[in-house]
Amino acid sequence: MSDGNAVDRVIQDLRERAGAAPSGSRLPSVRELTARHHASPVTVAAAIRALVREGLVEARPGQGTFVAQREPRGRNRQSARPDLSWQTVALGARRGGEEELQALLATPPDGTIALSGGYLDPELQPTAALGAALARAARQPAAWQRGPAEGRADLRAWFARDPGLRADDMVISPGGQAAITSTLRALTNPGDTLLVESPTYLGALAAARAAGLTVIPVPADANGVLPDQLRAAFTRTGARVFYSQPLYANPTGATLAPHRRIEVLDAVRETGSFLIEDDYARDLAIDGTPPPPLAADDPDGHVVHLRSLTKSAAPGLRIAAIGARGQAGARLRAARLLDDLFVAGPLQQAALELVTSPAWDRHRRALRKELRARRDALLTALRRHLPLDAGQAPTGGLHLWVRSGHDIDDVALASAAAAEGVIVFPGRPWFAAEPPAAYLRLTYAAAPPALMDEAVVRLKRAFDKVNA
Numbered sequence: 217m218s219d220g221n222a223v224d225r226v227i228q229d230l231r232e233r234a235g236a237a238p239s240g241s242r243l244p245s246v247r248e249l250t251a252r253h254h255a256s257p258v259t260v261a262a263a264i265r266a267l268v269r270e271g272l273v274e275a276r277p278g279q280g281t282f283v284a285q286r287e288p289r290g291r292n293r294q295s296a297r298p299d300l301s302w303q304t305v306a307l308g309a310r311r312g313g314e315e316e317l318q319a320l321l322a323t324p325p326d327g328t329i330a331l332s333g334g335y336l337d338p339e340l341q342p343t344a345a346l347g348a349a350l351a352r353a354a355r356q357p358a359a360w361q362r363g364p365a366e367g368r369a370d371l372r373a374w375f376a377r378d379p380g381l382r383a384d385d386m387v388i389s390p391g392g393q394a395a396i397t398s399t400l401r402a403l404t405n406p407g408d409t410l411l412v413e414s415p416t417y418l419g420a421l422a423a424a425r426a427a428g429l430t431v432i433p434v435p436a437d438a439n440g441v442l443p444d445q446l447r448a449a450f451t452r453t454g455a456r457v458f459y460s461q462p463l464y465a466n467p468t469g470a471t472l473a474p475h476r477r478i479e480v481l482d483a484v485r486e487t488g489s490f491l492i493e494d495d496y497a498r499d500l501a502i503d504g505t506p507p508p509p510l511a512a513d514d515p516d517g518h519v520v521h522l523r524s525l526t527k528s529a530a531p532g533l534r535i536a537a538i539g540a541r542g543q544a545g546a547r548l549r550a551a552r553l554l555d556d557l558f559v560a561g562p563l564q565q566a567a568l569e570l571v572t573s574p575a576w577d578r579h580r581r582a583l584r585k586e587l588r589a590r591r592d593a594l595l596t597a598l599r600r601h602l603p604l605d606a607g608q609a610p611t612g613g614l615h616l617w618v619r620s621g622h623d624i625d626d627v628a629l630a631s632a633a634a635a636e637g638v639i640v641f642p643g644r645p646w647f648a649a650e651p652p653a654a655y656l657r658l659t660y661a662a663a664p665p666a667l668m669d670e671a672v673v674r675l676k677r678a679f680d681k682v683n684a
């Protein structure tokens with residue numbers, strides 16, 4: 217995570233060095249700067265980006281950061297540095313949440329082990345099958361035409377199958393994040409209250425804040441949200457929408473237990489509310505068979521079902537679907553039209569080619585084995601080296617959610633870990649309110665089993681430094 221003061225410190229250091237050195241000189245590497253300033257690589261990268269924007273330094277990918285060529289004297293007005301200070305007043309205060317999302321998507325510096333990112337390591341992606349699917353789509357010129365705004369009927373029918381919905385209830389969207397944003401806009405108005413599990417996906421928290429919603433966290437444990445607390449929260453706040461991840465939740469890995477499914481659906485039904493089911497991890501099972509989507513047990517249109525292919529295939533396959541019945545479905549189709557009109561036809565076609573090919577089932581079987589090996593290697597390394605509590609091992613998904621037994625600052629620990637060469641994500645941004653303890657999110661899907669021991673040895677060094 218980038219922290220404003222640390223970014224300023226690194227900027228000032230680099231500014232002084234760049235001012236004193238001739239054009240083209242090499243500046244310290246990201247690694248040196250993280251160590252010198254006890255800052256995370258994300259912070260250092262933010263400082264470098266700011267100075268690149270100013271034209272003071274030049275970043276050459278793979279080579280490093282250099283002092284930029286200085287402008288000759290007497291340059292004309294057009295090439296003078298623009299005065300953008302007026303934007304401070306015009307834009308006003310910033311909304312919260314986007315920075316955490318940027319940090320989540322930041323590219324890890326070379327030489328580090330990334331236990332972060334939130335997508336499959338490229339080695340685990342079905343690259344050949346994706347290429348073949350895209351090539352088949354490219355041979356179909358009709359894919360470039362407009363098609364139905366809500367998406368191809370055959371792709372909608374595929375997404376409708378698991379939640380037991382009709383193709384007509386589905387609308388295609390460009391990824392899960394867009395699906396969350398459109399759904400919140402369709403179901404709520406600014407000023408409304410949104411209930412969320414605590415902790416929950418920080419991209420959903422950011423989208424809710426950007427939509428002007430008040431977010432109220434509801435406690436959850438290893439078996440998912442606590443139904444009594446959910447019912448009480450609906451009653452107390454008057455909220456009519458609950459965002460939930462019932463399967464392998466990000467970040468905790470929790471799956472809603474069978475007995476709680478009924479109670480949660482009852483609470484939603486009795487209060488006349490919607491439950492947004494973010495089923496982002498349906499294809500990421502490791503142990504056993506995942507329970508069916510909640511939407512499959514909801515005849516009356518309370519559950520709005522979201523499913524994305526980005527997590528199980530590749531981040532660039534930006535195809536997801538939203539399933540909603542009745543007026544909610546009509547509002548969603550209208551919201552999606554406002555957002556993008558419709559999703560690129562060739563990408564929809566490629567997604568359909570992929571998920572209906574025999575290669576898809578082969579990929580899912582291989583993925584299950586690989587994820588299990590990575591999860592278990594990380595758990596073994598944690599047990600060997602660190603007093604962190606990983607709780608119950610998740611039965612699917614991409615992440616471990618570990619609690620520090622000590623009174624430790626999770627953001628400082630993540631920064632120290634980055635300086636030691638392992639990228640992890642602090643727990644704090646996943647909570648809508650104060651975190652009850654310090655946590656880290658470790659993405660086992662992002663690194664091969666052989667690197668897990670070294671990753672945890674580096675994390676342990678960071679832990680010892682922060683704890684000293």
Ligand SMILES: Cc1ncc(COP(=O)(O)O)c(C=O)c1O
Pocket residue numbers: 334390391392393394417419461466494496524525526527531536
């Ligand atoms: C729970 C959850 N939902 C949705 C998303 C959005 O993913 P995408 O837009 O790549 O489909 C993410 C990404 O991290 C996620 O973790």
